[in-house]
Amino acid sequence: MSKVDNELKCAVVLVNLGTPEQATPSAVASFLGRFLSDKRVVNLPRILWLPLLYGLILPLRSRRVAKLYQQIWLKGGSPLKMFSEQIRIKLAKKLAGKYEVYLAMTYSEPDIPNVVQQVLAAGHQRILLLPMYPQYSVSTTAPVFDSYTKSLKNAYNIPELRLVKEYYDEPAYIAALAHSIKQHWELTARGEVLLFSFHGIPERYARNGDPYPQQCEDTAAKVAALLGLKQTQWRLCYQSRFGKDPWVKPYTDQLLTQLAEQSVKSVDVISPAFSVDCLETIEEVSCELRDVFMEAGGEQYHYISALNDSPEQVDLYCQIIEKHTQGW
Numbered sequence: 670m671s672k673v674d675n676e677l678k679c680a681v682v683l684v685n686l687g688t689p690e691q692a693t694p695s696a697v698a699s700f701l702g703r704f705l706s707d708k709r710v711v712n713l714p715r716i717l718w719l720p721l722l723y724g725l726i727l728p729l730r731s732r733r734v735a736k737l738y739q740q741i742w743l744k745g746g747s748p749l750k751m752f753s754e755q756i757r758i759k760l761a762k763k764l765a766g767k768y769e770v771y772l773a774m775t776y777s778e779p780d781i782p783n784v785v786q787q788v789l790a791a792g793h794q795r796i797l798l799l800p801m802y803p804q805y806s807v808s809t810t811a812p813v814f815d816s817y818t819k820s821l822k823n824a825y826n827i828p829e830l831r832l833v834k835e836y837y838d839e840p841a842y843i844a845a846l847a848h849s850i851k852q853h854w855e856l857t858a859r860g861e862v863l864l865f866s867f868h869g870i871p872e873r874y875a876r877n878g879d880p881y882p883q884q885c886e887d888t889a890a891k892v893a894a895l896l897g898l899k900q901t902q903w904r905l906c907y908q909s910r911f912g913k914d915p916w917v918k919p920y921t922d923q924l925l926t927q928l929a930e931q932s933v934k935s936v937d938v939i940s941p942a943f944s945v946d947c948l949e950t951i952e953e954v955s956c957e958l959r960d961v962f963m964e965a966g967g968e969q970y971h972y973i974s975a976l977n978d979s980p981e982q983v984d985l986y987c988q989i990i991e992k993h994t995q996g997w
């Protein structure tokens with residue numbers, strides 16, 4: 670390798686989904702409009718979907734969902750953005766002098782095209798794109814790649830790219846989840862069943878080749894094995910259904926009801942698809958789904974938080990970065 674090659678500057682770009690700028694109906698509508706109009710996320714014919722989205726879904730849903738965001742909003746903004754930024758800051762500190770660390774969002778600011786422009790302006794010629802999704806899905810990781818390539822459409826000299834497609838089976842990720850569960854069990858009474866509740870996707874996406882459900886199964890089985898759990902002590906399920914199509918099953922709400930009806934009184938719930946806590950975990954998993962379990966006869970429901978900016982998560986990302994930048 671020549672001296673010049675050795676001196677190529679490398680940027681790490683963390684990418685998360687995006688989130689509203691404010692907990693208001695108009696800010697929520699603007700975020701949901703960007704997100705749900707992406708064909709990778711909702712792949713219905715545009716001529717049918719866009720009038721429905723802009724004419725009916727956004728006006729109704731934004732008002733309702735803004736109220737939910739208001740309940741989880743932090744002083745500095747949306748939890749998803751705050752936790753993601755904390756991870757960026759901690760990584761930047763750890764990797765100072767070696768890599769510069771940026772944070773981009775697929776469907777809100779700072780968006781991928783803006784961050785890529787910043788990265789180029791800073792003279793980086795190597796980019797490690799690190800979507801903060803442990804499991805690959807056509808609806809999350811693929812749009813990161815789309816937006817990245819689109820943002821360089823007019824560039825004459827494109828930087829070298831590496832993409833972390835997934836890290837669902839990375840030993841440090843499995844160990845971090847197991848550690849977080851064990852830590853929870855040291856602090857509170859252990860539930861009879863541990864639920865791995867992943868964000869769902871439409872069944873059709875899985876049939877068309879999205880490997881997401883297999884990767885979720887692999888993550889959950891590996892964590893359960895590391896914890897030494899028997900088959901009866903853990904279950905996998907999917908939450909956050911959207912729309913009328915069937916989504917991958919079992920659905921978390923239905924499974925919680927079934928468990929309660931089978932006289933399971935206590936559960937611990939973890940959501941390993943979310944690298945950081947957000948609306949879907951703080952409101953849906955830890956509140957809405959708790960109500961489902963309690964109303965069906967459950968007595969103790971504990972949500973185990975996402976890895977967020979814990980030392981285990983920061984170490985995990987450091988290891989992923991080291992692994993994927995070898996030879997750079």
Ligand SMILES: C=CC1=C(C)c2cc3[nH]c(cc4nc(cc5[nH]c(cc1n2)c(C)c5CCC(=O)O)C(CCC(=O)O)=C4C)c(C)c3C=C
Nearest residue numbers: 686687688689710734749806808868870911942947948949
């Ligand atoms: C067709 C719709 C959706 C698919 C497919 C989907 C996949 C998917 N999403 C995440 C992660 C997150 N989703 C979040 C919110 C959210 N997701 C959808 C719809 C789909 N998601 C909607 C409509 C919303 C907004 C809330 C609502 O209106 O109900 C979030 C949280 C964002 C935040 O601001 O906190 C995350 C994170 C994954 C991992 C995934 C597929 C694997």
Ligand SMILES: [Fe+2]
Nearest residue numbers: 868869909949
């Ligand atoms: Fe989602």
Ligand SMILES: [Fe+2]
Nearest residue numbers: 857858937971
């Ligand atoms: Fe618990």
